[in-house]
Amino acid sequence: MRYIYSLILYLLTPFIILYLKKRGRKNPDYNYNWNERFGFNLKNNTNKPILWIHAVSVGETRAIAKLIQLIEESYPEYQLLITQMTPTGRATAKSLYPKVIIHYIPYDLPHAVISFYQTFKPKIGLIMETEIWPNLVYYASKYNTALFLINARLSAKSFNGYNKIRFLIKPILNKFSKILSQDIATKKNFIKLGYSGYSEVLGNTKFDLTISDDNISNKKVVIFASTRDGEEKQIISQINDQNYLIIIVPRHPERFKIVEELLIQNKINYVKRSSHEPIAQETQVFLGDSMGEMFMYYSMSDLAVMGGSLNNFGGQNLIEPIFLDKPVILGTSIFNFAKIAKDALHIGCALQIQNINECFITINKLLNQSGVYNEKYNQMVHACKSFSRQFQGASQKVIDSISDYI
Numbered sequence: 001m002r003y004i005y006s007l008i009l010y011l012l013t014p015f016i017i018l019y020l021k022k023r024g025r026k027n028p029d030y031n032y033n034w035n036e037r038f039g040f041n042l043k044n045n046t047n048k049p050i051l052w053i054h055a056v057s058v059g060e061t062r063a064i065a066k067l068i069q070l071i072e073e074s075y076p077e078y079q080l081l082i083t084q085m086t087p088t089g090r091a092t093a094k095s096l097y098p099k100v101i102i103h104y105i106p107y108d109l110p111h112a113v114i115s116f117y118q119t120f121k122p123k124i125g126l127i128m129e130t131e132i133w134p135n136l137v138y139y140a141s142k143y144n145t146a147l148f149l150i151n152a153r154l155s156a157k158s159f160n161g162y163n164k165i166r167f168l169i170k171p172i173l174n175k176f177s178k179i180l181s182q183d184i185a186t187k188k189n190f191i192k193l194g195y196s197g198y199s200e201v202l203g204n205t206k207f208d209l210t211i212s213d214d215n216i217s218n219k220k221v222v223i224f225a226s227t228r229d230g231e232e233k234q235i236i237s238q239i240n241d242q243n244y245l246i247i248i249v250p251r252h253p254e255r256f257k258i259v260e261e262l263l264i265q266n267k268i269n270y271v272k273r274s275s276h277e278p279i280a281q282e283t284q285v286f287l288g289d290s291m292g293e294m295f296m297y298y299s300m301s302d303l304a305v306m307g308g309s310l311n312n313f314g315g316q317n318l319i320e321p322i323f324l325d326k327p328v329i330l331g332t333s334i335f336n337f338a339k340i341a342k343d344a345l346h347i348g349c350a351l352q353i354q355n356i357n358e359c360f361i362t363i364n365k366l367l368n369q370s371g372v373y374n375e376k377y378n379q380m381v382h383a384c385k386s387f388s389r390q391f392q393g394a395s396q397k398v399i400d401s402i403s404d405y406i
Helices: 002-026 034-038 058-063 065-074 087-096 110-120 134-142 156-163 166-173 184-192 231-238 253-265 294-299 319-323 335-347 356-366 372-391 394-405
Strands: 050-054 079-084 101-104 124-128 146-152 178-181 198-201 221-227 245-250 270-272 285-287 303-306 328-330 350-352
Touching: 002 134, 034 101, 050 065, 058 087, 058 294, 058 319, 065 079, 065 394, 079 087, 087 101, 110 134, 124 394, 134 146, 134 166, 146 184, 146 394, 156 166, 156 184, 178 184, 178 394, 184 198, 221 231, 221 294, 231 245, 231 253, 231 356, 245 253, 245 294, 253 270, 253 285, 294 319, 303 356, 319 372, 328 335, 328 356, 335 350, 335 372, 356 372
Parallel strands: 050 079, 050 124, 079 101, 124 146, 146 178, 178 198, 221 245, 221 303, 245 285, 270 285, 303 328, 328 350
Antiparallel strands: none
């Protein structure tokens, strides 16, 4: 079946090229480094043995900061290689990790994957979350790369999808030396899919982040983080004379201009990140039209509303704001991060609202300067601290788990 899968990928290659060209019209970075994606003329300029981490995009790339620090301290004789799928992830890695090799993950075409392994010969590969590419996993064992799935996450919805092709996914899963899961539900789901190797719950490395001290405003700040299509229109429709600053950070860079046009049409007083203009007292909205800076945006906020949860997109990862002690407001759509969202709601560091009107009512109550709701806000901040402490330390556990393979 892997041969049929590979043949289909080769037949789809022209469409992959068209996709890259289409994305390149909106984001020019997609026009570069195709050789890395397709496995041609790859270069390895180090003589050191390589430890490889695959972090698909920005969130995963930032989440491995503590892990990279520990690897560099514990194994200085090794060279770190980080692969991503997106230009924004690549740019984030370049800005955060000056000592590592930055590279796109090859598309799952046999020749590209083989070229990758032959060029870098990684001794160990750490694959973040649920990036299970059949050829990438299959050829790892052929080239003596011990492969680990770390921060593994497999929701009930994803499990149901994989379970339909269990006979195909089972042999691929069992190529992993270890699967290190975020939670017990994920561990059980992988076992039900047929994984019979070493499995352990280690938590989530995203709780091992580091804090930035950046700030942009003396006003109270509410961030609408990683907003999706249609959500910004709802948010802007509610903006009136709030006494707090609203940060809007669209999930995809190609939508920055669209959101700016909405602000202009609705006569909202705004400043955008790319203009580098100071925020005045009368500024209503700060438009986060930059990539790789979400952690900074969270750090300067008092309260976070998770984009993707207001409309039916499944929500966005709420670990970063909770880690920074920022109470979280969730909409009704949280299926992408159901477990952590439910845990956050249970412990009290998050609230769930039914619609955008209720969202703004809740914000006004939480950020009120006096009364019981100010105390509620403080209770949520305390709950964030408790929640984070429960899950920190996953990066060191990963180091301990791979030590026998180094």
